[in-house]
Amino acid sequence: MKEKSYDREAAVEYARTWAFKRNPAYLDFEKLGGDCTNYASQCLYAGCKTMNPAKTFGWYYYSANNRTPSWTGVRYLYDFLTKNKGVGPYASETDRNRVNPGDIVQLGRADGTFYHSPVIVAVTAEDIFVAAHSYDAYMRPLSSYTYDRARFLHIAGVRTW
Numbered sequence: 159m160k161e162k163s164y165d166r167e168a169a170v171e172y173a174r175t176w177a178f179k180r181n182p183a184y185l186d187f188e189k190l191g192g193d194c195t196n197y198a199s200q201c202l203y204a205g206c207k208t209m210n211p212a213k214t215f216g217w218y219y220y221s222a223n224n225r226t227p228s229w230t231g232v233r234y235l236y237d238f239l240t241k242n243k244g245v246g247p248y249a250s251e252t253d254r255n256r257v258n259p260g261d262i263v264q265l266g267r268a269d270g271t272f273y274h275s276p277v278i279v280a281v282t283a284e285d286i287f288v289a290a291h292s293y294d295a296y297m298r299p300l301s302s303y304t305y306d307r308a309r310f311l312h313i314a315g316v317r318t319w
Contacts, residue, residue, distance in 0.1 A: 166260030169205030173289035177296035185222035197291035198275040206316040210246035249311040265305035
């Protein structure tokens with residue numbers, strides 16, 4: 159496998175372009191539990207251009223009926239990104255002071271369940287700004303959300319064949 163850089167600018171540009179509309183190449187999961195992680199995966203894909211075709215534990219979307227749980231599920235995306243040793247993007251959990259545009263933040267409840275996957279599009283000394291589907295947003299301050307916990311996923315790189 160080869161290593162390549164994650165194109166953060168491409169991920170953020172995709173986030174900006176599709177924040178308030180839907181890319182017709184992907185099913186809109188809004189009425190099927192939410193579209194946030196599907197949108198986050200689309201942004202990630204724009205920045206890495208590499209899917210992981212492994213059945214069940216990979217990360218891909220070929221169609222609404224041919225995709226992995228990690229493409230659309232909050233917990234499964236976290237598991238894929240933090241455990242991925244194969245092709246595609248990989249990440250490490252970090253703190254809010256070490257994130258960059260193109261990274262992911264997942265919001266959760268006090269009981270430890272996580273339910274939302276916004277994409278970080280800007281970071282300032284005052285706040286982190288995100289884009290998201292399921293309550294569509296672009297440049298929304300993270301501080302404007304109500305949540306009990308947050309985990310920050312720094313995309314460290316991408317592996318290709």
